[in-house]
Amino acid sequence: MYEYHGAWWVYYRDDTGPHRKKVAEARDQAEQVAARVNSQLASNKPTLLTFTPIGVADPMPTGGKRLVYVDPASNAVVVIDGIVVWAYRYRAE
Known part of the structure; x- marks a missing residue:
């Protein structure tokens, strides 16, 4: 330290x-x-500062499809279109 x-x-x-x-x-x-x-x-455990990648169960869509994901826990909407990613935050009321 x-x-x-x-x-x-x-x-x-x-x-x-x-x-x-x-x-x-x-x-x-x-x-x-x-x-x-x-x-x-x-104790040979991963540290809290270590990045641990996770596997993705479903592959990303291909063929010009747009993927939209809503995350109500963080009040965000994520739009993925090809290699472009937009993230929008919204206010829950």
């Missing part, structure tokens, strides 16, 4: 290589994150 430009960063290594992540503005919060990462590394 180290301070750089007013923020606290965590540096660690795992099976995938070295990782540097900005974790907090305050030292006490950074210490809590560093302790959690250390315990996860010691």
